[in-house]
Amino acid sequence: MDATDRAIINRLQHGFPICEQPYGQAAAELGIGEQELLERLRAMLKDKRLSRFGPMYHAERMGGGLSLCAMSIPQNDFEQVAEKVNAFPEVAHNYAREHALNMWFVLATDTPERIQQVLREIEESTGYPVYNMPKKQEFFIGLHFTL
Amino acid sequence: MVLNAQDQKLIALIQGGLPLSSRPYAELGRQLGMAEETVIQRIRNMQEDGIIKRMGIVVRHHELGYTANAMVVWDVPDEQVQRVGEALGRHACVTLCYQRPRRLPDWPYNLFCMIHGKDRERVLNYIESLVESENLQDIPYEVLFSGRRFKQRGAKYL
Structure with missing residues (x-):
């Protein structure tokens, strides 16, 4: 990871031009060539430093449902429950966390009503209750990392 | 804005990523039978309306050295949650801050924020400084560090 990769990451977390030659424009801002920017993006996607390059959609404005959910799973059952939960395509990401509620995942569904259905299906499939904590209010989203 | 059938196709096509070529919107247009300028206009409209929050890159923070990831949850009196949030x-x-419902009796916390750092000590120092500078000494909170990440992908639509 050199200074140019870092500059690309810092710049492109804040947006990408929507014009005929967006890579060319972004590259010019970064002081590199268009081909170099494309090659570096390909390399960073390939080795997984970047997970994606494209749009971040607003789930609710797309008409979808989104919620943060948690479960409390005994250690000896954790692996198999994680497998069952992750098998649901609506589970966008899932983290183990150090707490009595030790499994935390985000559900993204194509309609708001589907959230409740999927929750019930997860409860039936795993045998454990799911705590549903959809957002009530957003104070700040600035998820980016300065390198 | 109302999403038409072409928008839906466009959304489905780019959710996996933008083409990595000099004129990505022209390439999308070719695949959808749309003019480049129409693709550009529709994406701009979706961004202005907030359907697309932003275009750009999504990093894997873990792979970039941000290995300490804490969800800090606070039990803030309802009448103060706006101010504290x-x-x-x-x-x-x-990096993120949301009000969410309590789930009593098991879960008393109603304000959630995410703090990422290169190690746990740094994250804990950040939290200490938050408490001090915002005078949150009387607000109960817990720090839930993440252990393993089982799954990380963008949400899928359509």
């Missing part, structure tokens, strides 16, 4: 959101170390 806005105050926490202004700190540079807070």
